[in-house]
Amino acid sequence: MFGSPYPDVDIPNVSIYDYLFTGLADHELDTIALIDGPTGAQTTYRALIAQIDGVAGALAARGIGTDTVVALLCPNTPAFASVFHGILRAGAIVTTINSLATEEDIQKQLTDSKATWFITVSPLLAGAKAAAASVGIVDDHLIVIDGAEGHTSLRDLLSEGATPPTVSFDPATHLAVLPYSSGTTGLPKGVMLSHRNLVANVEQSRPIIVVGEGDRVLAFLPFFHIYGMTVLLNLAVRQRATLVTMPKFDFVEFLRIMQDEKCSYVFIAPPVAVALAKHPLVDQYDLSSVHTILSGAAPLDGRLAQAVADRLGVRMIQGYGMTELSPVSHAIPDDRPDLELSSVGMTLPNIQCRLIDPATGDDIEVPSEGVSIPGELLCRGPNVMLGYLGNDAATREVMTDDGYLRTGDIATVNADGVVTIVDRLKELIKYKGYQIAPAELEALLLTHPSIADAAVIGVPDDEGQEVPKAFVVLQAGSELDEAGVMDFVAEHVAPYKKVRRVQFTDAIPKSSSGKILRKDLRAAEAA
Template sequence: MKHHRSAPSGHGSVPSDRPWFRHWPSGVPKHIDYPQKPLPFLLEDTARRRSDSIAFSSATDSIAFSKLSQKSDAFASGLHSINIRKGDRVLLLLPNIIEFVISFYGTLKSGAAVVSLHHLVREAELSKALEESEPKAAVILSSLSPAEREVLNKSRVRVIEVGELAASKSISFGQFVSKRRAYPHVSVSADDPAVIQYTGATTGAPKPAVMSHFNLLANAVQNATWFGWDENEKVLGILPLCHTWGCSCCMNSPIYTGARTIFVGRFDPEVVLQTIEAEHATVLYGSATMFSVLLNSPGIERFNLSSLKWVKAGAMPIPVELKRKWDEKTGIPLVLGYGLTEASPETHDSPPNRIREGTIGIPIIDTDAKIVDLETGNELEPGKPGELLIRGPQVTKLGYLNDEEETERALRGGWFHTGDIGIMDAEGYFTLVDRKKDIIKYKGYTIYPVELEEVLYGHPAVRECAVVGKKHSEFGEVPKAFIVCRKGSALTKKDVVEFCEKRVAPYKKIREVEFIECLPKTPVGKVLRRKLRDK
């Protein structure tokens, strides 16, 4: 199965007069006939075509597509043997290792849904997730901390451990997938829940979004088709698979195309750059933070990165200055895009040969988008800021787990309301301005933090920054900047204020400055503004 396409002229449900179709990438279909199958269909199809090809590898391990299919079958059978049935949930607390992929696809084959959390999750977050999602089993590393292990013990979930068993009641992962059992042929629909993924929660409490098998399958196909991937790609698997971005781009899309994903363990810039050269990696995904760290690594000059064909940045607005520096230093254009958990996650990408600086590109295959007025909900003309609304096959229709009110708020009139403020220009390119909840209201004026952050990134002493609104008894809110300085800099608060004053309108100027060692972030590099506001 290479592609399931209709005639190239079809636009699906997207109106044919959308302006971005004038800049559509050559050779990319505007519509795809996606197989109405559960997500594991992609693995089974590729395992037949590329049985002996390596699917995933690390410095110490590798697995072929056929073996991955067999192991995930065994995992599904194992779940069935401990009474996990269709509609149940299995929690994965694993880093980017082959056992994650086996557990993920095995869970889906069993008819259960995956609940995915970062493996370094803390007690409070784990307790909340267990209470909300009620998984019946959990797959963990044997090195899981005692505090988190105690939380699991209290919940009475069946624990499957990767590594040497640390608890007598746990099940060994190795034994779990090596026993021969009858395979449970469960009827799973494309519309059944596949993953419960907690949102990044940069502005508020994490919400458990529910994506169907079809949502995930569609985005895997969309992503690979947009960039023209084939079975020869080598994807560097840096993004955490426990997040929908890593799940789609570093696991599901490579499985769909028959490509190989290379795991590198914890993010280490020297190891990443060395691996690109040694393995001839062709695809690299990362956040602005990751690319900033790579640029500041000595290895950026030492290692040969010429094998890279696609370098994609997302998770947060990418400073224009960072993109320019990356492009100049590496000669490999940094492609910008946009997505969110509830869209599995990708909705916008830059056409590879038509990147427009400062934009998130255009809606991808079968994806519609518009900008609406924050008050009236009416669609706005190009150039005006408003809320970004999206729809497409990758966007959840299941909403949020056990939260009808939030689901109805987000899914209105056939559109998903992102809560992000954006602008569409006359050519159909979108620019992300800010989160609706992050807007600063100063004396009735609207201030977008991202605009101020772009200014701050222009200062040579600023390595990273984030601007938030601080409550003020007289003015409502005032802009406060949190700044991570470059090593050896002598930047002062006065320097920051004066630098901004010369570059923005008086009402937008920075009123407070705090220097910090690092910005709080999600696993994929999004700045947690809510934590900064709480400081």
């Protein structure tokens, strides 16, 4: 076992609302909490707390409480913060939905999470309304933040002036959020994260990811994803920084907002690092206000990280985590510029880790010098999820009896405790930071009448990013081509899940039990 070089932190036994929003001093209340990137509109902490309390009171008046699951489908806007924390302030549970989700995706999540209320925005209303109707959520339970005929708006909720409720629950066991993740394999599952999980991970992150009061944090990574939810929204708020929101990513707008709003701390995923290192437009903007860029959500090549650091003159660091860890378990600390940028840095406080041999299950020792042999990374701590919603079997697959979460990633650790992710045991594909479950795409492909069998793996594209590749066995006499396969998938999934490579084959390699041998496909691809 190995842990953090940093001392354990005290984790308050309170709700996420109380942790983030109680006891602010007057100067903190008057600090700008949120700036809407496209318009420049500002919201102070005082106004944000008032909006959260107003939303909580209005929702409670409608009967929403500790047993209610509320779905939230909303891009990054200041209103997201008010509504998200208003739901939690009322004691309800939030299941956040990907803004790129199809109607079918939304319906599945509403059904699985048992959401009975739905909050969205007018640009996403058509798909949301259809999905809501299919699971029995009536219009009275569908709130449209920016307003739509026949639906309550955020302005309506706030105008009621309702008093926020007094709610009582155990922060360690009461669910706060239900984001959806594929875990190490399989279809998306509801990850049960308690108020204590969220509080713990912010508190654990503070000594390592040093966002401070006075920082302006650019928030284009989606708040619906646990990375954006914890590391941007909740950490920035806890540190009384200012969040500058972007509802969708556009590289020119990204550069403009960084320049005009003088952003100082920027969280990205690796595809953005590629643009920052190579795109000629970067030289047209004054990005001198930026002092730190942290990359997460997918592995970042150390040479690429260094290229960004050199071009912009910033501190470039990398972090690691997964939804089931709330999500951060490792990051390059602010005070360790000597660490290799290809590493994911040090273990956060209050977390214990192990490396185990995937073949034998034996523990791998931390070396007294040099670097360990690779092994699967396991983590245990107060940020580890309670389990997968309604799926005990999947929970048992990733949780050990003594509370360790199997990450499905292969890592090494050196004598100083520096962790580097070197490979993936799990089957998930990480495309631009989004999780794609091969099993989901395979199940879809098999519904095509011309496809007899199929398998999907992740392969590198021209920029070294992972993309889904389908191996397809055609029915006899079929004339389906590569474009036809890709078009079929694209019609049924969110854009980030699209198959981007196709190879026709005579057979899919499988074990005697019928399990797809993706390692054989990967080996053949690499040959």
